[in-house]
Amino acid sequence: MSNSDSQTSDNPSVKDESILIIPVGDISAFETACERDATDENVRSAVLHLSGESIGPGMPATLAAVQAAVVVGLSGQIDDRSLELAMAADVRVCDASTTFALTKTGQGELPSDGATQRLPRLVGPGLAADMLLTGRRISAQEALKFGLVTEITPDGNAPERADQIAAEIAEHGRGASRFTKEAVIKGADITLEQSLRLEADLAILLHTDPERAEGIDAFNARRKPDFRPEDD
Amino acid sequence: MTTEPGTTPFQTVLYEKHGPVAHIVLNRPDVINAFNVQMRDDLSEVLEALRWDPDVRAVLLRGSGERGFCAGADLSEFGSAPSQAAARHARWERDVFGILRDLPMPTIAALHGHVIGSGIELSLLCDIVIASEDAVFSMPETYYGLIAAAGGSQTLPRAIRQGRALDLLLTGRRLNAGEALDAGIAQRVVPKEELEGESEIIAAELAAIDPALARSIKASLAAARDLPLTDGLAHEQRLSIMMGRNAKAN
Numbered sequence: 001m002s003n004s005d006s007q008t009s010d011n012p013s014v015k016d017e018s019i020l021i022i023p024v025g026d027i028s029a030f031e032t033a034c035e036r037d038a039t040d041e042n043v044r045s046a047v048l049h050l051s052g053e054s055i056g057p058g059m060p061a062t063l064a065a066v067q068a069a070v071v072v073g074l075s076g077q078i079d080d081r082s083l084e085l086a087m088a089a090d091v092r093v094c095d096a097s098t099t100f101a102l103t104k105t106g107q108g109e110l111p112s113d114g115a116t117q118r119l120p121r122l123v124g125p126g127l128a129a130d131m132l133l134t135g136r137r138i139s140a141q142e143a144l145k146f147g148l149v150t151e152i153t154p155d156g157n158a159p160e161r162a163d164q165i166a167a168e169i170a171e172h173g174r175g176a177s178r179f180t181k182e183a184v185i186k187g188a189d190i191t192l193e194q195s196l197r198l199e200a201d202l203a204i205l206l207h208t209d210p211e212r213a214e215g216i217d218a219f220n221a222r223r224k225p226d227f228r229p230e231d232d
Numbered sequence: 233m234t235t236e237p238g239t240t241p242f243q244t245v246l247y248e249k250h251g252p253v254a255h256i257v258l259n260r261p262d263v264i265n266a267f268n269v270q271m272r273d274d275l276s277e278v279l280e281a282l283r284w285d286p287d288v289r290a291v292l293l294r295g296s297g298e299r300g301f302c303a304g305a306d307l308s309e310f311g312s313a314p315s316q317a318a319a320r321h322a323r324w325e326r327d328v329f330g331i332l333r334d335l336p337m338p339t340i341a342a343l344h345g346h347v348i349g350s351g352i353e354l355s356l357l358c359d360i361v362i363a364s365e366d367a368v369f370s371m372p373e374t375y376y377g378l379i380a381a382a383g384g385s386q387t388l389p390r391a392i393r394q395g396r397a398l399d400l401l402l403t404g405r406r407l408n409a410g411e412a413l414d415a416g417i418a419q420r421v422v423p424k425e426e427l428e429g430e431s432e433i434i435a436a437e438l439a440a441i442d443p444a445l446a447r448s449i450k451a452s453l454a455a456a457r458d459l460p461l462t463d464g465l466a467h468e469q470r471l472s473i474m475m476g477r478n479a480k481a482n
Contacts, residue, residue: 147393151399180401184386192390192457200324201320206379215375216310216377219307
């Protein structure tokens, strides 16, 4: 139920402080934005756009620590640390002509910002080994087929589509989105049995969240939940 | 519904044994089989009974009515627990999801129409998922300020990998049957009119497997999910030797 009825026509991310816009060109601006996630309770989702910018070491780890759901719009050649940064986000959409590659092996280097760990978790061990060992460049279609991205847009539309998805997520429960992200990522490192305990505990902890009560009320009244009444 | 031999009446679930195949039908068609407390209790009784039933060699789970398998949790009953501690106690007192996941015999979920929230989660606790072409899937929990609580945040990434799972759980995106097949939520998709027949054929095939073998394969798959490879391989070896020993003894 991606609430397509939400008013997201004129790039809401520009004026909506609930959507954290993460710039990638300047590392200190990038870090400042990521820090806002932890300090600003208005932040409900985050978005960044990547099209082959130079990405500094450590940026993927900084992004991975953001607790809000992070959406990334991809275009151009998403290689090496750009790909590692994209993989540290949660939802990836790309332009139809986007390509992805890890080229460091050919230069005798091991990726060090997560590629060897996040890629197999996202696409499976076979394709991950192929990309890491041979440097093979994959297309947007292949990335979609293997789950590296979950949506392909016509060329030029990925940034706007990423903004739109971030705006939709910003309409969802804030704690619900954060707990969901935590459950999926932290639950991947433990056995299923243990991870189900984690999920259940987070679900019950969420009982204390007023947004949960509003969501249930809205469902039962067949109306759209309004988690931010003070905004409008 | 009439009560036939081998049939027990429940408010929200139909339970029938057809030879070695146990048929469980979620039966609140007026609300697209929304999962409520009564359904949890009914399912719990059914599953507790059949897990020890030597006659049951396969389980087929489906939903009644035209509109869908299951529309998700019945939120009209949400928020009624007296405290978080009580809610936590209730969650594990009748762990219907854990029992379904750990059944010793093969299980198959046959999905049609709406497969929402707990509908997806119930099916991911089964071994095989078959869907009809009209099935639509989504996990809308966060839209309502909720999170998945029937295992979805854990079973979904294990079934379809992390990226797709985060997308579905965070955006509430809808998938059609073909997309669910490509993602790995379903293993087979058939035309709507063939769903019942096809799922019964598969259930009969599953029921024909030697129960000890089926149990060992399920245990090995669980090991593959949770154990380091070397431990999983040793586990498989042990089970294989035990199976051989049993075969000789028979």
